[in-house]
Structures are given as C-alpha cells and as structure tokens.
Amino acid sequence: MQxxxxxxxxxxxxxxxxxxxxxxxxxxxNLKDILTGQKVRNVKRRAKYILVDLANRHxxxxxxxxxxxxxxxxxxxxxxxxxxxxxxxxxxxxxxxxLVDPRRFGMVDAFSSDNPASYPRFLTHLGIEPLxxxxxxxxxxxxxxxxxxxxxxxxxxxxxKIVGLGNIYVCEALFRAGIHPQLAANSLSYxxxxxxxxxxxxILKEAIAAGGSSLRDxxxxxxxxxxxxxxxxxxGRTGEACSVCHQKGKKALIEKISQSGRSTFFCPHHxxxxx
DNA sequence: CCCGCAGCCTGCGGGC
DNA sequence: TGCCCGCAGGCTGCGG
Numbered sequence: 211m212q213x214x215x216x217x218x219x220x221x222x223x224x225x226x227x228x229x230x231x232x233x234x235x236x237x238x239x240n241l242k243d244i245l246t247g248q249k250v251r252n253v254k255r256r257a258k259y260i261l262v263d264l265a266n267r268h269x270x271x272x273x274x275x276x277x278x279x280x281x282x283x284x285x286x287x288x289x290x291x292x293x294x295x296x297x298x299x300x301x302x303x304x305x306x307x308x309l310v311d312p313r314r315f316g317m318v319d320a321f322s323s324d325n326p327a328s329y330p331r332f333l334t335h336l337g338i339e340p341l342x343x344x345x346x347x348x349x350x351x352x353x354x355x356x357x358x359x360x361x362x363x364x365x366x367x368x369x370x371k372i373v374g375l376g377n378i379y380v381c382e383a384l385f386r387a388g389i390h391p392q393l394a395a396n397s398l399s400y401x402x403x404x405x406x407x408x409x410x411x412x413i414l415k416e417a418i419a420a421g422g423s424s425l426r427d428x429x430x431x432x433x434x435x436x437x438x439x440x441x442x443x444x445x446g447r448t449g450e451a452c453s454v455c456h457q458k459g460k461k462a463l464i465e466k467i468s469q470s471g472r473s474t475f476f477c478p479h480h481x482x483x484x485x
Numbered sequence: 486c487c488c489g490c491a492g493c494c495t496g497c498g499g500g501c
Numbered sequence: 502t503g504c505c506c507g508c509a510g511g512c513t514g515c516g517g
Contacts, residue, residue, distance in 0.1 A: 234493065234512075258511080276510050277495075294495085313494045315511060332512075360488060369512085377510060470489060472510070 211255055214307070217282055218250040218262060222302040229296050233311060234275065238320040244268045245299065257336045257373035269323045271333065275315030281308045337371040340411045346372070348404035355403070358395035363469050365395035366406075374414060378445045381475045383409050385444040385454075390481045391467075391474045397485045416441065444475040452477035 226245045231237060238244065244264065251263040260272040274280070281292065286306040297309040297318065309316070321328040338345050338354070354372070358365045365371060366380045375383070384391050387405040389398065398406075420441060443453055448466040455462040455477060462479030 273511080275494095275512080311494095312496070313510085315494070317512085358487090364488085367511090471491080473508090 211253075211260070213282060214260065214280055215253045217301065217305050217307055218253050220250065221305075222249045223247065223299055224302050225300040227298040229298075233278075233296065233314045233316045233318060235317055235319075237318050241270070241318065241320060244320050245270065256333065257339070257369060259333065263323055267323045268320055271317070271319040271321070271330070272309065273317040275311060275313065275317065277313040278309065278311035278316035281310060282306070283308070332369075335370050336373050337369060338373065340372055340374055341414055346407040346410060348400055348407050351403035351407050352400060355395040355398065360395060361392050361469055362389060362395045362398060363391035363474050366410075367472075372410065375410065377472055377474075378442065379410075379413055379417065381445045382443060383413050384481060385476060386413070388454075388480050388482060390483045391469060391476050393483070393485055399485050402485060444477065447475060452479060455479050 223245050224247075226242045228237065228242055244266070248268075249265040251265055254261045254263070258273055260274075262270040262272070264270065272278075272280075281295075283306040284304065292308065292310055294312040294314075295308050295310050296314075299307045301307070309318070319330055321330060326334070338350065340346050355362070355365055358371075363380055363384065366375050366383065367377065381391070383406060386409050387402065389402050389406070444464050447464045450464050452462040452464055460479065462477050464475055465478050467474050467476070
C-alpha cells in the first residue's frame with residue numbers, strides 16, 4: 211500500500227494499457243480515458259479496496275480479489291511481459307504499475323469523487339475498520355451482532371459489519387478467542403465479544419507485519435511471498451495437533467468443516483460450543 | 486430485511 | 502508421465 215502510494219501520489223499518468231474488458235465484472239468502458247494524462251491526487255484504502263483519486267475528480271477503485279497483485283517496475287516498457295497482466299499504468303517518471311490477476315476475482319471501477327450518489331453500493335455499505343484506533347470494542351461488537359442469528363464464522367466474514375476479514379483470519383481469530391465457529395453470532399457472551407474485539411486487530415496487524423498470507427502463488431509487490439501462512443494456527447492444518455491444547459498437555463486435533471460452502475478450521479476441544 | 490448458496494476463474498495437487 | 506477432476510476464496514445476485 212505504501213509502495214503503491216509512493217509510486218502514484220502526485221504523479222501524472224502518462225499511458226494506460228488495458229488488455230481485456232473485464233475481471234469479475236466489466237471495467238468502466240471509459241477507464242482508459244479517465245486515467246490517461248491525469249495527475250493522481252492521493253491513494254487511499256477502504257476495507258479491501260484501493261481508491262485512487264484523480265485530478266479530474268474521478269476515483270478509480272481496485273480490488274485484488276483472491277489472486278490479484280500489483281507489480282511495480284522501473285524502466286520498463288508499456289507492453290505486456292507477464293502472464294495475466296490485465297492493466298498497465300505508466301507514470302510520468304517511467305514507473306510501470308501493473309495489475310496481474312490469474313483468477314480474475316478482482317474488480318476495477320470508477321466513479322465521481324465528489325458525488326456520493328455515484329459511489330458503488332458495495333463501497334457505501336461497508337462496516338467498521340478494525341484497525342482504526344478504538345473502532346472495535348466489546349460493546350461495539352455486541353451491538354453489531356446481537357441481532358444476527360447466523361453463525362459467528364459467517365457474521366465475521368460479512369463486510370457490512372466489520373471489514374477486512376477473510377476466511378483465513380476469521381478462522382484464526384475464532385481459534386485464538388476460543389469460540390466455536392458454529393455458535394450463533396447473537397449468542398456470544400460479553401467476554402467473547404471483548405476477546406474478539408482485541409484479537410481481530412491484533413491478528414490483522416501480525417499478518418500485515420508478516421507480509422500477508424501466501425497461499426500457493428501469492429507474492430508482494432517485490433515478488434516475495436508473504437509469511438503469515440507460517441503463523442497459521444488452524445487454517446489448512448486439518449488433523450494436526452491443536453497448539454493451544456498441546457501447551458496444556460492435552461491432545462486435540464484440528465478439524466475442518468464447511469459453513470456456507472467455505473472451509474472452517476477449528477479445534478473442537480478448546481473452541482467451546484458454549485457461548 | 487435476513488440468510489444461505491451457486492457461480493465466477495485459474496492453478497495446483499491427488500488419483501489413476 | 503499425463504490427464505482429469507475437485508478444491509480454494511471475495512463478492513454478487515438470486516431465491517426462500
């Protein structure tokens with residue numbers, strides 16, 4: 211994020227190459243015209259979206275989905291030289307920023323910076339930023355979830371409530387909080403909400419510090435894999451000994467179940483079925 | 486409104 | 502060795 215900011219902020223976009231019309235959804239048809247020749251005012255993040263504000267009062271939104279990456283190259287040409295390279299941006303000082311996304315789960319959109327009515331709905335309905343200082347607390351969590359009957363695992367994935375958590379980090383947060391993933395979100399005790407409210411930002415900070423979770427082929431902008439997958443306590447560890455129970459001299463094995471078509475990993479021993 | 490689920494897409498890994 | 506199939510996930514849209 212900081213790298214992308216330093217590449218783009220205050221710079222003029224000299225050339226844009228768009229290699230296909232869509233990712234998960236179609237690109238705005240005038241995307242190239244919106245970007246070309248514009249100076250970048252600033253680059254921000256909201257939830258999992260990167261927002262690029264342009265001098266022409268348009269904002270370009272980028273979501274990397276599952277497999278999307280941004281590559282930064284100095285002194286390269288505008289032509290494609292990577293597989294699945296869908297968008298290439300050249301700045302005035304010769305830096306090349308490209309969007310690579312093999313699985314095409316990413317998204318690129320554009321709207322008027324000054325007109326909230328033009329913002330896409332998925333952007334205006336986003337929930338709390340867990341890394342914002344003081345944004346999460348036990349009472350905030352209780353207020354968010356006290357009416358939610360779905361399992362806490364599903365509720366934590368809902369970006370309309372808390373943003374930024376995906377399948378991996380929800381599994382890890384529930385594991386560390388000792389909360390069973392199938393409990394109804396509105397059935398948790400106040401102390402469970404309290405534990406989650408401090409564990410969620412802690413896990414996200416650890417993951418960011420480690421460079422993210424590399425599953426299969428994920429790499430950062432400099433091409434290095436992230437390291438958080440080595441810190442996973444439950445995700446992808448079906449059948450392995452639970453580290454929490456093991457420390458207490460007890461034996462328990464990590465289990466994998468499916469919730470709403472997504473894998474959940476948990477320890478059936480210390481992630482209690484009681485709220 | 487609330488909730489669950491199919492579907493999008495490619496690469497990888499297991500089985501034969 | 503090579504092929505085929507199933508799985509992985511963020512988000513949307515649809516149906517109940």
